Amino acid sequence: MPGATLPHVRDHNSALVLDLVRRGGAISRVELAAQSGLTAQAITKIVNRLLADGLVTEAGRVGSTGGKPRTLLRLDPGARYAVGVHLDRDDTTVVLTDLTARKVIRRHVPHGMTSGPSGTLDRIGGEVRAVLADIADATRLVGVGIACPGPLDHTTGVLHRVTGLPAWDGFALGAAAADRLGVPVTVDKDTNAAAIGETLSSPDTPATFAYLYHGQGIGAGLVLGGRVYRGRRTNAGEFGHQVIDLNGPPCRCGNRGCLEALCRAALDAGDPARAAQLVGVAAANLVHLLDVDHIVLGGPVVLAAAEQYTREVTTTINALLPEPDWQRVTVTLAADRTDTIATGAAALALAPLFNTSTSDDGADRAA
Ligand SMILES: [Zn+2]
Known part of the structure; x- marks a missing residue:
């Protein structure tokens, strides 16, 4: 399989400029220089390379006060x-x-x-x-x-x-x-x-939120201040293995009473509402720890009874974190349910x- 390399974009400044074009929608060279802190000369050189690579296209002109019209640049999504x-x-x-x-x-x-x-x-x-x-x-x-x-x-x-x-x-x-x-x-x-997919499918997603996934396992994706937080060993978000009940049922991880084990027991007993309440308890713990105020729910177990699941999680969080001591936590379903x-x-x-x-x-x- 032929592999592509993008040498021009692998340097820091080119990537910075390309990111500004992507975020700007349509942006002029003058704006790129102002926003990147690079010189006009550097911007010209970088933009020429991006144009030659086809990553960026010229997309019309806008008038500027007292100067000549500026050509706008756009990302070419299909490049x-x-x-x-x-x-x-x-x-x-x-x-x-x-x-x-x-x-x-x-x-x-x-x-x-x-x-x-x-x-x-x-x-x-x-x-x-x-x-x-x-x-x-x-x-x-x-x-x-x-x-x-x-x-x-x-x-x-x-x-x-x-x-x-x-x-x-x-x-x-x-x-x-x-x-x-x-x-x-x-x-x-x-x-x-x-969590990254959610920010893409739903651009209004706040810069800080937790994505709680409930499928065969339970886990969390944490986006804090616009950045995915992975922890030192990519172990952040092992949400399903927080111990809720020291005397609870054995978990696949070897401990007892993990959230995941308790939820599995509830689902096996035909009580999905109980499983959602347990996730709500764990979500309230997460709010206590990180002060996140937006939670996104996804995964097959959530989607099997999406409305009920969301309601149970919301009610449980509100009961454990009463206003006005705590801010209101919004709970929503993942924007793209499948992919x-x-x-x-x-x-x-x-x-x-x-x-x-x-x-x-x-x-x-x-x-
Ligand atoms: Zn466990």
């Missing part, structure tokens, strides 16, 4: 593509997105991590080739983002002991996939990708292009 892979236990979703992380093609296969690393890599390779077949030039692929259940190390792309999937413990998924696909591969937890994680994974692959990649404090800018 490059990214692939996002949501690798789950029992299924895999692959999306091809444009530069704005808008979904262009989607594929879904009913096989996931339970088939082991080797079979999974074969399948990802096949699916990525399949989505690329629809774009004229495969060298336009910027990279691939893979989102899967944690724990894992985001910086190295190595998976740790994923509950119930011992074959993946220590597997260098990022390196193996990059080797197989011939393009840069970024690996992150599904919940982090979901948030895969789209967020594609955004991970796009991040280096816009210099929104990992910083050393464990946080990433969300979008």
